[in-house]
Amino acid sequence: MIDHSIPDLGNNRFSIVNSRQNREKEKGRTIRITDIPLHVLSDEIKAFFDKEGTITRFFMVTKEAWQLV
Secondary structure: OOOOOOHHHHHOOOOOOOOHHHHHHHHOOOOOOOEEOOOOHHHHHHHHHHOOOOOOOOEEEEEEEEEEE
């Protein structure tokens, strides 16, 4: 779908957003935090690490009774 023109999409195109190459580039500058209590807000975690440098991508996942960054 990325290399083909689809008339119904008009000028819009599909693009790769989570490629293996992009993940490899991020590997050396990625951190993972686990066992974050549910009462801690994502804004608090992001603000804490934002003081250390620019954050280009941030997400938190809730898994059972904990959150992961």
